[in-house]
Amino acid sequence: MGARKRVVVWGTGVVGSMVIAELVDHPLFELVGVGVSNPDKIGRDAGEICGLAPIGVLATDSVDDLIALRPDALVHYGPTAAKADDNIRVITAFLRAGIDVCSTAMTPWVWPHLASIPVTWLDPVREACEAGGASCFTTGIDPGFANDLFPMTLMGLCGRVDSVRASELLDYTDYEGDYEDEMGIGRSPEFTPLLEIPELLIMAWGATVPMIAHAAGIELDDITTTWEKWVTPTPRPTAKGVIEAGKVAAIRFTINGVFDGREVITLEHVNRIGLDAAPEWPAGTADDVYRVDVIGSPSISQETAFRFTDGSGRAPAVAGCLATGMRALNAVPAVNDLPPGFVTALDLPLIPGVGTIR
Numbered sequence: 517m518g519a520r521k522r523v524v525v526w527g528t529g530v531v532g533s534m535v536i537a538e539l540v541d542h543p544l545f546e547l548v549g550v551g552v553s554n555p556d557k558i559g560r561d562a563g564e565i566c567g568l569a570p571i572g573v574l575a576t577d578s579v580d581d582l583i584a585l586r587p588d589a590l591v592h593y594g595p596t597a598a599k600a601d602d603n604i605r606v607i608t609a610f611l612r613a614g615i616d617v618c619s620t621a622m623t624p625w626v627w628p629h630l631a632s633i634p635v636t637w638l639d640p641v642r643e644a645c646e647a648g649g650a651s652c653f654t655t656g657i658d659p660g661f662a663n664d665l666f667p668m669t670l671m672g673l674c675g676r677v678d679s680v681r682a683s684e685l686l687d688y689t690d691y692e693g694d695y696e697d698e699m700g701i702g703r704s705p706e707f708t709p710l711l712e713i714p715e716l717l718i719m720a721w722g723a724t725v726p727m728i729a730h731a732a733g734i735e736l737d738d739i740t741t742t743w744e745k746w747v748t749p750t751p752r753p754t755a756k757g758v759i760e761a762g763k764v765a766a767i768r769f770t771i772n773g774v775f776d777g778r779e780v781i782t783l784e785h786v787n788r789i790g791l792d793a794a795p796e797w798p799a800g801t802a803d804d805v806y807r808v809d810v811i812g813s814p815s816i817s818q819e820t821a822f823r824f825t826d827g828s829g830r831a832p833a834v835a836g837c838l839a840t841g842m843r844a845l846n847a848v849p850a851v852n853d854l855p856p857g858f859v860t861a862l863d864l865p866l867i868p869g870v871g872t873i874r
Contacts, residue, residue: 520544521848524582525562526551526606527593528575530834531620533566535593535841540571544871545845549582550575553594553602579606583613589848592619593841597637597720604640607652611644616851617652618844625654626664627723628858629730632715645856653851653859657840658684662806662820663783664724664861668731670808670816677812680728683784685800685807687791690755690831699767701789702759705745711769714741721783722771728781729773731862736781738774743767746794754789766794804832843867 523545525532539547540563550562552575563571576582582590590610594603603621610617619625624633625641641652655661663682671677688695695701700709711717718725718739729736748765751758759765766788773781786797800807800819810816822835846867851859 520546521588521852522546522548522585523845523848524549524551524585524587524590524610525593526582526590527595528552528557528562528565529593531837531841532593534834534838535591535845536562536566536571537568538838538842539845540568542871543874545848547571547573548587549573549585551579551582551606552577579609583610583615587615588852589616589618591841591845591848592617592621593844594619594621597622597624600637604637608640608644611641611650611652612648614648614650616650616848618847618851619652619654620656620660620840620844622654623656623659623721624719624723625652625858626656626659627727627730627860628654630719630723630726632719633723641858645858649856651851651854651856651859653844653847653864655840655843655847655861657836657843658682658783658785658806659721659724660840661843661861663808664727666806666818666820667808667810668728668861670810670818671728671732671812673816674810674812674814677732677780677810679778679780679782679811681782681784681807681809682724683786683798683807683809685786685798686804686833687789688754688787688833689752689789691833692755695787699787700745700764701767701787702754702756703764704762705747705764707764709767712743717741717743717769718771721785725771725773725781725783727860727862729775734775734780736773736775737777740772740774740779742770742772744769744797746788746797748789748793752789752793759789765789766797768794768797806836842869846870846872 561570562573745764746766771783772779805819808818824830
C-alpha cells in the first residue's frame with residue numbers, strides 16, 4: 517500500500533465531519549490538519565467538533581499554518597460557489613504552495629471548460645496551479661460522479677448511443693440543506709428561484725453535459741433547460757418545518773445537450789417533499805436513487821442507492837453526502853500523480869478505494 521497520504525481537511529460541516537470520522541483509522545490516509553471558517557470552532561479538537569472522541573488535531577482558520585504542515589493534499593469541503601471568493605482564496609493558497617487540492621465546493625469546476633464560468637473563477641486557479649506545479653480536482657454527486665462517471669462508464673459498453681439521461685430522484689423531507697431560494701421549494705409558485713434562471717442553472721448544475729459530449733467526441737449545438745413546479749394541496753412536514761398548502765413541494769428540471777437537432781444528453785432532477793408528491797413525475801424502482809438511462813445498442817438502465825446500514829437512521833441524502841466526500845478523498849493518490857492544472861473525471865484512472873477493505 518506504500519506510505520500513507522498526509523491530508524488536510526478544510527470544512528467540518530455535514531460532509532467534512534463524516535469524512536474525518538472515516539479518516540481516523542484509515543490505512544491509506546493520515547489526517548494532519550483541519551481548517552475551519554467558523555470562529556467558534558477554532559482551537560477545538562476536530563474529533564470533538566465532529567462528534568467523535570478527541571483525535572489530537574486542533575481546528576484552525578490559519579491557511580498558512582496548514583500549508584506549513586506540507587500535506588500531500590488539501591481535501592476541501594468548503595461552502596458552495598455562492599462563496600466563491602472564500603473558496604478560491606483558500607484553494608489557490610494551497611495550490612500556489614505546491615499542494616494538490618481535491619474539492620467538492622465549486623461544482624462548475626467539475627468541467628472547467630464550461631463556457632459560462634466567469635474567468636475570475638478560473639484564471640486565479642490556473643495561475644496558482646502553474647506557479648506551484650499543483651493539480652486541482654473538483655467532484656460532487658450531482659454535478660459529479662452520478663452524472664459524469666456513471667453515465668460515461670455505461671456509454672463505454674455501447675456500440676451506439678441515441679440518448680443518455682442521468683436523474684436525481686430524491687425525497688427532500690429529511691434534507692436540511694438550502695432549497696428555498698435556490699429551488700423554490702416551500703415558496704409560492706409565483707416565486708422565481710435562482711436555478712429557474714437558465715443561465716444560472718446551466719452554470720451551477722450543467723457542467724457535465726458538455727463533459728459527456730466532449731468524451732463522446734461531439735460538439736453540442738445548444739444547451740437548453742426546462743423547469744416545472746408542483747404545488748401541494750395539503751400541509752407537508754419537513755425537517756425544516758411545515759410546507760403549507762398552496763406552496764411548491766416538488767420541482768423537476770432538466771438540462772439538455774442538443775446535437776443534430778435532438779436532445780442527446782439530459783440531466784434531470786426530481787426533488788420532492790414526500791414520495792407521493794408529483795406522482796406523475798419520474799420515480800425510481802426504489803426510493804431516493806440516482807438513475808442513468810442509456811438508449812442505444814444496447815440500452816442500459818442503472819439505479820444507485822446510497823444508504824446507511826449501521827442503525828443510525830441517517831437519511832439516504834446524507835449517505836450520498838458521505839459518498840461525495842469520499843470520492844474526493846479517495847482521488848488524492850491519483851491526483852498526486854497528474855500534471856499541474858485543472859483535473860476532471862476524464863483525467864482520472866479507476867479509483868477502486870484502496871484501503872477500504874480492512
